[in-house]
Amino acid sequence: xxxxxxxxxxxxxxxxxxxxxxxxDARVLAGGMSLLPLLxxxxxxxxxxxxxxxxxxSGIERxxxxxxxxxxxxxxxxSRSDKLDGAGLAAIRECAAHIGDLHVRNRGTLGGGLVHAxxxxxxxxxxxxxxxxLEVSSSEGLRRIGAPDFFLGxxxxxxxxxxxxxxxxxxVPPAGSGSAYIKVEHPASGFALxxxxxxxxxxxxxxxxxxxxxxxxxxxxxxxxxxxxxxVEVFGDRFAPEEYRRHLAGVVVRRAIDRxxxxxxxxxx
Numbered sequence: 001x002x003x004x005x006x007x008x009x010x011x012x013x014x015x016x017x018x019x020x021x022x023x024x025d026a027r028v029l030a031g032g033m034s035l036l037p038l039l040x041x042x043x044x045x046x047x048x049x050x051x052x053x054x055x056x057x058s059g060i061e062r063x064x065x066x067x068x069x070x071x072x073x074x075x076x077x078x079s080r081s082d083k084l085d086g087a088g089l090a091a092i093r094e095c096a097a098h099i100g101d102l103h104v105r106n107r108g109t110l111g112g113g114l115v116h117a118x119x120x121x122x123x124x125x126x127x128x129x130x131x132x133x134l135e136v137s138s139s140e141g142l143r144r145i146g147a148p149d150f151f152l153g154x155x156x157x158x159x160x161x162x163x164x165x166x167x168x169x170x171x172v173p174p175a176g177s178g179s180a181y182i183k184v185e186h187p188a189s190g191f192a193l194x195x196x197x198x199x200x201x202x203x204x205x206x207x208x209x210x211x212x213x214x215x216x217x218x219x220x221x222x223x224x225x226x227x228x229x230x231x232v233e234v235f236g237d238r239f240a241p242e243e244y245r246r247h248l249a250g251v252v253v254r255r256a257i258d259r260x261x262x263x264x265x266x267x268x269x
Contacts, residue, residue: 003040120193177201
């Protein structure tokens with residue numbers, strides 16, 4: 001199939017993009033890995049597309065205890081960046097390196113993936129577990145949204161129709177921390193049947209979030225993440241029934257915590 005007729009606008013600046021988003025039912029095009037398939041199948045039928053792919057919104061900077069990542073930074077760039085070295089941030093590179101295939105990683109962007117908010121996507125769980133904050137621009141200025149508050153449901157976020165994610169801020173975990181991302185993926189699509197991101201601090205406390213099992217990424221209770229899964233409403237489908245997906249979630253949670261703890265112990269030694 002081919003997309004429905006629509007207006008195409010190539011943005012020359014963030015301000016230009018925000019102005020174009022004032023068009024009724026306009027959608028942002030970044031890497032295109034999420035939006036273009038929806039357009040081709042006419043699942044999405046926007047009246048306008050605002051292409052931000054050539055804006056200067058990529059790059060990774062580390063300073064003052066945080067890492068600032070441009071929204072147009074590709075998965076491949078994330079997976080290879082030395083700015084994300086260290087056991088505490090290992091989950092980001094680990095996750096990015098296993099998203100989609102080579103083509104998706106070379107074109108897909110961090111901001112686009114987070115905004116798309118597919119319930120089976122990988123990075124939302126990492127963002128929630130690591131306490132990431134998204135910086136959002138609009139004609140009214142900037143606002144910051146914590147990852148746990150950003151994801152509202154399947155393909156639904158707290159982003160307004162005339163807002164644009166411009167960067168992502170990741171707090172650098174304290175020395176002696178470790179993080180990890182583990183998933184069991186669908187063999188064809190690479191999406192998570194169940195995935196878990198874990199951050200273990202120097203005190204042994206764990207922050208754990210899961211993806212692929214419910215409407216969006218879920219931050220589990222810190223005192224007993226494994227048992228907290230009992231209270232999560234898990235969906236089933238033809239790829240993985242509810243009972244099997246719940247079992248997979250328990251497995252990846254345990255493995256992510258174990259790997260993160262091993263990295264934390266190595267970082268602290």
